[in-house]
Amino acid sequence: MSDLAGLKVVVAGLGPMGRDISRVFDRAGADVRVVDVSPEVTEAGLGKIRAEAESAGEAVSSISAATLAEAVPDADVFLEAVVEDMDVKRVLLAEVAALGRDELLVASNTSSLSVGEMGKAFGDPGRVVGMHFFNPATKMRLVEVIVGGGTSEAVAERARELAEALGKTAVVCRDSPNFVVNRVCRPLYYEAQLLVTQGVPAGVVDAAASGGLGHPMGPLTLLDFTGLHTHLGSSETALREFGDPRYRPIPLARSLVRSGFTGRAAGRGFYDYGTEKPRAAI
Numbered sequence: 001m002s003d004l005a006g007l008k009v010v011v012a013g014l015g016p017m018g019r020d021i022s023r024v025f026d027r028a029g030a031d032v033r034v035v036d037v038s039p040e041v042t043e044a045g046l047g048k049i050r051a052e053a054e055s056a057g058e059a060v061s062s063i064s065a066a067t068l069a070e071a072v073p074d075a076d077v078f079l080e081a082v083v084e085d086m087d088v089k090r091v092l093l094a095e096v097a098a099l100g101r102d103e104l105l106v107a108s109n110t111s112s113l114s115v116g117e118m119g120k121a122f123g124d125p126g127r128v129v130g131m132h133f134f135n136p137a138t139k140m141r142l143v144e145v146i147v148g149g150g151t152s153e154a155v156a157e158r159a160r161e162l163a164e165a166l167g168k169t170a171v172v173c174r175d176s177p178n179f180v181v182n183r184v185c186r187p188l189y190y191e192a193q194l195l196v197t198q199g200v201p202a203g204v205v206d207a208a209a210s211g212g213l214g215h216p217m218g219p220l221t222l223l224d225f226t227g228l229h230t231h232l233g234s235s236e237t238a239l240r241e242f243g244d245p246r247y248r249p250i251p252l253a254r255s256l257v258r259s260g261f262t263g264r265a266a267g268r269g270f271y272d273y274g275t276e277k278p279r280a281a282i
């Protein structure tokens with residue numbers, strides 16, 4: 001695919017999402033520059049991108065490490081996939097606003113936060129839009145295009161076209177906490193974690209839920225894959241914004257995160273990944 005040949009894209013944040021999204025843009029022919037918190041962390045992230053592409057039998061064609069100051073001034077698209085924390089995103093977007101061209105499209109991969117608020121932090125809300133990819137972004141087809149309070153119609157349309165040029169299916173959603181998919185899945189995550197705290201083994205919850213619902217993986221496996229810190233961030237957004245106790249995080253998730261057991265990437269979450277076959281840690 002080379003639909004996006006020549007498009008200059010900057011991806012900030014090289015967690016699992018930023019790494020996969022970079023590969024998705026690369027596959028479509030874009031020129032991708034990646035940025036994390038320091039040159040060392042960026043290089044390490046780029047190394048992981050290469051290794052992950054190789055183990056999927058793919059080659060990376062045009063992804064390189066850069067700083068914001070190097071990459072943003074001539075970029076067409078800036079996509080942020082940094083930690084799910086509004087303060088961090090706000091500071092980053094203000095920095096990008098000072099560097100970017102007037103035509104720069106600014107997209108956020110946030111899974112729960114207000115795109116309108118990010119637009120305000122950027123200073124030109126018309127150019128800021130949500131492009132919420134799903135994990136793993138290299139495989140999942142859906143992109144929620146989130147239209148913030150100030151997002152211009154032209155930018156929302158550009159984001160939709162961009163998602164489609166990446167081979168994705170775009171669904172345009174309102175800017176409300178957790179958007180659509182994560183909102184709809186919230187009761188599933190909540191009840192699965194509640195069952196565990198009530199003594200049902202994680203493996204039983206997942207086997208039953210995935211088998212009964214026809215999902216490719218159970219909700220606890222999915223949360224480990226997502227990263228419990230990211231999940232907790234989304235739960236906290238929903239609770240704060242709606243004030244409804246049914247969105248409150250289960251204390252177990254909080255204590256796992258505090259212990260550093262944030263899921264698969266950390267080696268342990270609901271499951272222990274230190275063994276050949278993951279086994280329930282709870």
Ligand code: NAI
Pocket residue numbers: 012013014015016017018035036037041080081082083084085088092109110111112132133134135225226227230
């Ligand atoms: P993560 O928390 O694992 O990684 C975030 C990365 O951002 C880290 O490498 C960190 O060093 C970097 N970072 C932090 N501040 C930065 C800054 N100022 N500039 C550049 N890089 C910075 O995050 P993950 O899981 O990859 O998620 C990223 C975003 O995508 C979050 O907004 C999350 O809500 C969203 N998301 C996550 C999904 C998931 O399944 N994990 C699914 C869909 C969206």
